[in-house]
Amino acid sequence: MATLANDIRYAVRLLLARPGFAAVAILTLALGIGATTAIFTVVDAVLLRPLPFRDADRLVQVRIVGRRGGVFPLPDTDFLAWRALNRTADAVAAFDTRAATLTGGAPEQMTAARVTDRFFDVFGVRPVIGRVLEEGDDKPGAVKTAVLSQALWQRRFHGDPAVVGRAIAIDGEMHTVVGVMPPGFRYPDADTQLWRVLTMEPPKRRGPFYTWGVARLKPGIGVAEIGANLEAVASAMKRQYPGPDAWRMTAIPLQEAMVGDVRAILYALLGAVGFLLLIATANVANLLLARAATRDREIAVRGALGAGRRRIVAQLVTESVVLALVSGAAGLAIAWWGTQALVAAAPANIPRLEEVRMNVAAFSFALAVASVCGLLFGLAPAMRASRMPLVETLKDGGRGGAGSSRRRAQRMLVVSEIALALVLSIGAGLMIRSFAALQRVSPGFEPSHLLAFSLSPGAQYDTRAKLLAFYTTLVQRLEALPEVRAAGLTVSLPPHLLSMTDTFTPEGMTLPPNESAPLGPLLFVSERYFTALGTPLLSGRFFTERDERGAPEVVIVNEALAKQYYPGQDPVGRRLKNGGPERPIGPNNHWMTIVGVVGDVKYSGLDAPPEPTVYWPFRQAVATTQWIVIRTTGDPRSLSAAVRGVVAALDPDLPISRLSTMDDVMAMSVAPPRFRTTLVAVFAAIGLLLAAIGIYGVMAYAVSERTHEIGVRAALGANRGDVLRLVLGEAAILAAAGIVIGLAGAAATTRLMRALLFHVEPTDAATFAGVSAVLVVAALAASYIPARRAVRVDPMIALRYE
DSSP: OHHHHHHHHHHHHHHHHOHHHHHHHHHHHHHHHHHHHHHHHHHIIIIISOOSSTTGGGEEEEEEEOGGGOEEOBOHHHHHHHHHHOOSEEEEEEEEEEEEEEESSSOEEEEEEEEOTTHHHHHTOOOSEEOOOOTTTTSTTSOOEEEEOHHHHHHHHTTOGGGTTOEEEETTEEEEEEEEOOTTOOOSSTTOOEEEEOOOOOOSSSOOOOBEEEEEEOTTOOHHHHHHHHHHHHHHHHHHSOOOTTOEEEEEEHHHHHHHHHHHHHHHHHHHHHHHHHHHHHHHHHHHHHHHHTTHHHHHHHHHTTOOHHHHHHHHHHHHHHHHHHHHHHHHHHHHHHHHHHHHHSOTTSTTGGGOOOOHHHHHHHHHHHHHHHHHHHHHHHHHHHTOOHHHHHTTOOHHHHHHHHHHHHHHHHHHHHHHHHHHHHHHHHHHHHHHHHHHSOOSSOOTTEEEEEEOOOTTSOSHHHHHHHHHHHHHHHHTSTTEEEEEEESSBTTTBOOOEEEEEETTOOOOTTOOOOEEEEEEEOTTHHHHHTOOEEEEOOOOTTOOTTSOOEEEEEHHHHHHHSTTSOOTTOEEEESOTTSOSOTTOOOEEEEEEEOOOOSSOTTSOOOOOEEEETTTSOOSSEEEEEEESSOGGGGHHHHHHHHHHHOTTOOOEEEEEHHHHHHHHTHHHHHHHHHHHHHHHHHHHHHHHHHHHHHHHHHHHTHHHHHHHHHTTOOHHHHHHHHHHHHHHHHHHHHHHHHHHHHHHGGGGGGGOSSOOTTOHHHHHHHHHHHHHHHHHHHHHHHHHHHTOOHHHHHTOO
């Protein structure tokens, strides 16, 4: 222990004696450790840490999986059948998420969920006060009940225990508060503030698909067993409602359901910072090798005084580990700041972000990474020093052998840095090209000069006539504002806020046995919606005020539907109905006449292919919750106050939700790919900079060691160009070797990124070639200063160098 303590003290003195070297090495490694620890902290909280529920490994989500892996929510028919036939779960429930308006005071719209009776039993959570929903609370005719979050209870009701049993108005409908949940319960969303009962009336048909199933499995039951139970349920559904064989009910662990969409993103980021850490480690190893060149006589004297090879190796490795641990401490500070920045910049669709924080696991990870890095970059100089020829070194002769082996080690490290930087940079290049391709996708409308907001009138608008009158008056008053060109209503907002899909059947379509009708977005829109959005009319007409209830039922279809189901024909005048062959003609699915064809608009995201879309006239299919889109002549933000005033004049108790420009909505729709692309690009830029620094260091050291050789060459007639080519040629050879290795590594690793790319192949030749060229230029630029120094070597001074 005394020897170790002495070695540590000596390592600290060495760092203090060379503050410039210490600062560069510590900062380089701290960047790598800090970035890696920050990403690991997010990965640990989101992917690795168990869900904060009792026996979380027994929780599953149930949904429908269709052709090509498409995931769909459950309709009432399927959930009710599953609940009746359940044999594998202690509790099953269904939920959907939607905004709710709380009145009885200042109106407030908040994130809420509608849940069936056993929802809280699934998660095994008990209330702070009162009770949770109990079996039978969701039956038709039962008293409407609700459960509050603790945050809502404290903020809105001042923590009054007497709130239990009180009736509150949610969307204008009275609910009795039965309990308050603890602060740690955050499901289905982190900001859910209210859970109200979801009552399922006896379904008249299969659809719409809007709820997600959750279940707590019985002890000893796994996903395979509940899968078999669900197969029996699905078979019963197919007998009653014929559908495609490809559609099946499946269960997956709840944690996988929550993080499935972001798993690939986070692992890609973790891989990127892993490459960055390796580059930083190689860079510091190069610095240590360069410093070791100045300590040859010191090491030789130690050996001559009796220090064995093991003792010398232990001293040098200790110095490296001390350097790494100091870097790790600095890296923890960077990681703390980086974690806060990541959480602040991360898109809202990453789950469990509220659980991300530096903890013992992150600290241990940083400590382990620092220690491993210290061992890795300390081994190269330590092993070289252990093989040093003592006599030749003490005489300050025989420099060629030691210098040659050191140069080989440095060159290998630089080649490794270049290869790693190339793999990281190619990954970043592919993501940048993918994001650029995504931004070039047309959403089907012009987003500039558009303002959008959402309204959810409550139960006071309990009839179709009241809703129609409210929204008709609202649109008229909005269009009367001086800067408004047009205003329209829709239930789904492009490019990614789709709220409803359903099946449809074109007249004359014959479906094979066990094949379902086609599925696509279903929208209820007002007559001025397409004008406000700027969607072109390709054939026929738009909706008019005459397309009201009692008039012939009509629809508008998009270009994708027309091309797929009416190829080479004009579908205007043809008919289709909502639903498939399992749904006979009834009051809710008459044959409807197609009166127009409009351009394709994205509703499932910019990266989704064009989907067959059916538009119904709002006056024939009135919906409660609506998006209102407004086309303005000037800056849409300037209309925010006027819009709020119009709504308040109509209904002062009705809050506006999600008021924003369509430019902001477009930016929100591409937030996840922008987030990951930006991070990987930053990591790649840092990696490229570190690789360039490594090349500069090696070439500068090579020039200093070859001063005598360069002087001889100059004395024998070599001109400045010859010396320049000598140095730059060596750098080009190193860059070429690194690029060859890096291209092979990139070809193998970028295939893992396929799911993150849009309209770009993982082995895109242009990206590979372009990034390689950039790296060659960076390598030559980093070598240029040492090359210029070599050119200025005075032959007479160089010949006296020895």
